[in-house]
Amino acid sequence: MLPQVPPSSILSTPQLTIVVPCYNEEEVLPETTRRLLALLDKLVSAQKVAAESHVLYVDDGSKDRTWELIRELHAQHPAIKGLKLSANRGHQIALISGLFSAQGDVVVSIDADLQDDVSAIESMIDAYAQGHEVVYGVRKLRNVDTFFKRFSAEGYYRLLNTLGVKVVFNHADYRLMSRRAVEAIKEYGEVNLFLRGIVPLIGFRSTSVYYDRSERFAGESKYPLRKMLRLALDGITSFTAFPLRMISVIGLLVSFTSLAMILWVLWVKFFSDNALPGWASSVIPIYFLGGLQLLSIGVLGEYVAKIYFETKRRPRYFIEEML
Ligand code: UDP
Ligand code: MG
Numbered sequence: 030m031l032p033q034v035p036p037s038s039i040l041s042t043p044q045l046t047i048v049v050p051c052y053n054e055e056e057v058l059p060e061t062t063r064r065l066l067a068l069l070d071k072l073v074s075a076q077k078v079a080a081e082s083h084v085l086y087v088d089d090g091s092k093d094r095t096w097e098l099i100r101e102l103h104a105q106h107p108a109i110k111g112l113k114l115s116a117n118r119g120h121q122i123a124l125i126s127g128l129f130s131a132q133g134d135v136v137v138s139i140d141a142d143l144q145d146d147v148s149a150i151e152s153m154i155d156a157y158a159q160g161h162e163v164v165y166g167v168r169k170l171r172n173v174d175t176f177f178k179r180f181s182a183e184g185y186y187r188l189l190n191t192l193g194v195k196v197v198f199n200h201a202d203y204r205l206m207s208r209r210a211v212e213a214i215k216e217y218g219e220v221n222l223f224l225r226g227i228v229p230l231i232g233f234r235s236t237s238v239y240y241d242r243s244e245r246f247a248g249e250s251k252y253p254l255r256k257m258l259r260l261a262l263d264g265i266t267s268f269t270a271f272p273l274r275m276i277s278v279i280g281l282l283v284s285f286t287s288l289a290m291i292l293w294v295l296w297v298k299f300f301s302d303n304a305l306p307g308w309a310s311s312v313i314p315i316y317f318l319g320g321l322q323l324l325s326i327g328v329l330g331e332y333v334a335k336i337y338f339e340t341k342r343r344p345r346y347f348i349e350e351m352l
Contacts, residue, residue: 045072045082045154046133050123052089054141056247058098062109064147069108077154083108087127090117103352111352118346120252121260124202125222126346128211137205143246145203152238153205162210163228163235166203168242185261194268195229197237209233220338220345223264266331273332276325283321287314
């Protein structure tokens with residue numbers, strides 16, 4: 030019998046780095062480590078990834094024992110590596126620092142809280158072996174999230190797509206990227222990187238794998254409403270000038286309407302007897318236009334603030350320690 034020809038992926042088994050941003054995650058880290066190591070073991074013995082594959086924990090300036098834990102885990106398992114940022118910089122930046130420091134041929138990013146099913150990583154690796162350079166993890170159902178979170182998140186994805194920002198529906202930051210894809214991301218110099226919007230922009234062959242999302246294994250959400258809104262706004266203002274354009278359109282419409290109003294007022298004044306000095310018709314436009322102007326200035330302000338931060342070219346993060 031002829032020897033079986035192994036698929037090309039096995040000929041050059043890729044080294045995998047799993048990047049995990051952590052902010053005050055001492056409660057979940059031991060369990061996360063257990064599951065990720067078990068998964069790595071499985072993938073290594075199936076010869077799907079190289080033996081040097083590892084987990085890279087990024088400590089995003091945690092205030093609890095997260096970094097000490099990462100140190101201990103690193104001492105126990107060679108496959109656990111760590112990176113400590115000098116301060117809390119937020120989930121996106123922590124993720125980026127991990128991606129850019131990762132050494133693997135393939136990088137998978139996943140949250141520390143085990144909400145995303147780690148076994149989907151195997152399907153991601155399979156998709157990579159078939160030539161996909163970006164593999165999006167897409168959650169099947171949002172039934173474990175609160176109604177508010179589900180409603181707001183799905184509405185937001187729809188809004189982004191309507192505004193012309195291409196994002197993958199129900200995909201957060203659980204994804205696989207090839208070395209080439211990561212290098213492409215590095216070319217984007219913006220300080221406010223919204224990965225969910227950038228990754229689809231780089232192109233390359235991509236696909237999605239589906240998984241069930243569960244509840245946080247332990248601890249509390251590190252994404253309070255305030256941070257969520259910030260990220261949502263960044264996602265819009267970093268990718269589209271649509272709101273700015275809308276201001277002009279609304280301004281134009283309002284101008285035309287007031288023109289009609291003026292004609293109507295003149296007509297009432299000169300051609301009818303009931304020319305009561307209208308309180309309503311003068312006060313309503315004042316409120317209406319006042320509100321509209323404030324809103325428009327607010328939208329302008331958002332974009333000006335973006336320019337302000339981008340022109341500063343401030344460094345995104347500093348690495349304090351690496352294991
Ligand atoms: N996270 C981070 N820095 C922060 C906030 C969160 O690195 O400032 C990490 C956190 O440890 C977790 C991931 O980002 O691994 C997602 O956070 P979380 O699960 O709290 O968000 P949610 O799932 O509730 O949206
Ligand atoms: Mg979570």
